[in-house]
Ligand code: SF4
Ligand SMILES: [Zn+2]
């Protein structure tokens with residue numbers, strides 16, 4: 069069965085599009101069927117998809133039969149869901165999305181257009197030939213609500229050509245935005261899957277997956293302010309626990325903050341386990357340096373709120389962040405409601 | 419200023435006259451009933467979390483209460499009267515504040531003053547660490563804007579409008595510009611496209627309009643630059659956005675405007691010293707950016723002075739600038755009358771209002787129009803005798 073927009077090979081690459089779902093329905097395979105030897109390739113591939121998301125590599129794009137790819141996707145979703153592990157859901161969504169990013173980069177303008185139209189919740193326009201290499205434009209508002217989550221200077225609006233309410237983008241930029249959207253779609257779908265009753269063989273696989281999955285980044289609350297960590301810290305931890313790349317400034321901040329509130333070097337290093345480029349030796353060296361155990365022996369201070377704001381790391385909560393200049397002060401100043409009302413008074417532009 | 423003293427009574431009387439006469443015809447921002455309103459009375463402290471279902475209720479309130487200042491939220495809420503966490507944020511205007519305080523105009527050296535909150539004595543120049551009279555450390559800078567400062571604020575407002583219209587494509591009729599009543603301009607954008615964006619996105623917009631975070635590397639102006647890199651990354655003639663502004667500035671300053679084709683221009687640029695190029699780029703960033711207060715733009719719960727109400731420190735009105743070019747902040751927002759009143763004034767800088775200059779005064783009793791007296795009282799320089 070060929071869908072009008074996508075060929076079977078496309079569906080294999082992009083198994084989350086509507087047409088791939090239709091294909092799965094048409095193949096009419098039940099969970100029980102999957103225990104049969106005929107479907108061994110599908111089950112193996114599904115398991116591989118999951119395992120690769122926490123292994124070193126991204127999900128491989130080896131040449132499987134299109135139908136194996138298409139069928140293994142919903143099955144791997146079911147396996148992940150059945151594991152009940154939230155952090156596995158996050159990692160899995162990201163690694164599926166990254167795989168797709170790889171495919172998209174090699175696609176022609178026409179296929180890309182079709183994919184954008186079918187999965188994106190915002191329009192991507194043709195950039196014309198006004199600027200060389202900037203083949204696409206998106207609305208400023210659609211761009212902004214996504215780009216700010218990347219937290220890198222390259223993604224700041226000011227570093228793009230912005231005109232008439234549109235942001236000009238390169239193919240790789242649009243693909244990066246799409247990746248984020250796909251991650252989101254997959255994560256949401258996982259959340260929405262209801263309880264599943266898996267046949268025995270598949271249940272065993274789920275148990276094995278649970279055994280193999282590395283533990284999530286846990287944030288010890290010892291030493292944290294009584295009202296919890298400041299929003300900026302929570303954000304950095306969130307990025308790390310998704311297995312995403314926290315940029316240099318974010319890492320530096322997280323480490324200096326944690327050292328400052330009394331965590332030791334090992335505890336801090338542990339927080340970076342999930343980083344995609346984790347290297348125990350380098351991490352130790354860097355953290356010890358920040359702690360003043362190496363190099364100039366200066367103990368580094370946590371960067372100020374102002375610095376964090378210019379690096380897109382500040383998520384100011386109007387109540388508890390009022391009047392503080394450094395995240396270290398978070399939770400040490402806010403005292404009850406009156407204080408807040410008073411400070412809001414001063415804040416009013418008068 | 420003491421509650422119940424002559425100066426406060428005088429000020430409140432003048433405010434009352436204004437609201438009696440004008441409140442009935444005031445216009446307020448759209449979606450008034452979804453916004454939080456707060457006010458500071460002449461006696462007592464600020465009340466927040468009010469809401470008014472209709473403009474006429476708010477007008478009646480102004481006439482009855484004669485507040486010292488009134489604020490509204492840029493945000494819209496399902497329940498504006500509940501505490502912040504339960505208000506139910508629905509969106510917010512995109513707002514910009516251009517304050518003479520942030521502009522560091524050279525004239526500030528001439529008109530900066532401080533006041534001691536312990537003994538009320540006033541000093542000239544930058545605020546020292548302790549009061550020269552009573553030695554207490556409780557000093558407050560008196561914020562003062564002269565016509566030059568206000569001109570400079572207007573210039574930045576114009577640049578802001580250019581960026582909002584050209585780059586962001588916001589139709590001019592979705593933007594309102596106000597004189598704040600004291601030290602600068604407020605720009606409000608009422609746009610469906612931007613109302614629901616969060617703090618982070620707003621903060622990136624703030625950086626954009628103020629020229630912060632531009633990566634000069636993107637223009638290939640480094641010392642390792644090669645002709646081909648430049649050719650690839652340098653903006654085409656008449657490029658848009660920041661890259662375009664910077665590129666055009668460099669081309670103009672190096673006088674390459676008439677040269678064609680682009681390859682020729684680039685080859686000229688590639689012969690120019692890196693430091694020169696970097697300086698030109700930095701010049702362009704500061705020349706064309708608007709110096710806004712980024713914390714105002716990024717705050718989705720901000721409260722601002724309500725248009726049509728009086729500024730507590732100046733008695734001037736927060737007024738919509740229908741034509742910014744011709745708007746005169748020393749006359750257009752003056753709504754207090756000119757009946758003469760006797761005040762004792764100390765160390766005030768010269769005050770330009772209604773095409774006259776009042777002062778500088780130094781420990782003297784003078785009879786001046788009410789509008790000027792109110793401003794000098796509001797700033798702390800004068801008392802009614
Ligand atoms: S204001 Fe400071 S503490 Fe609060 S989120 Fe921003 S950087 Fe963190
Ligand atoms: Zn004193």
Ligand SMILES: [Zn+2]
Pocket residue numbers: 523525526529562563564565566567568
């Ligand atoms: Zn001045």
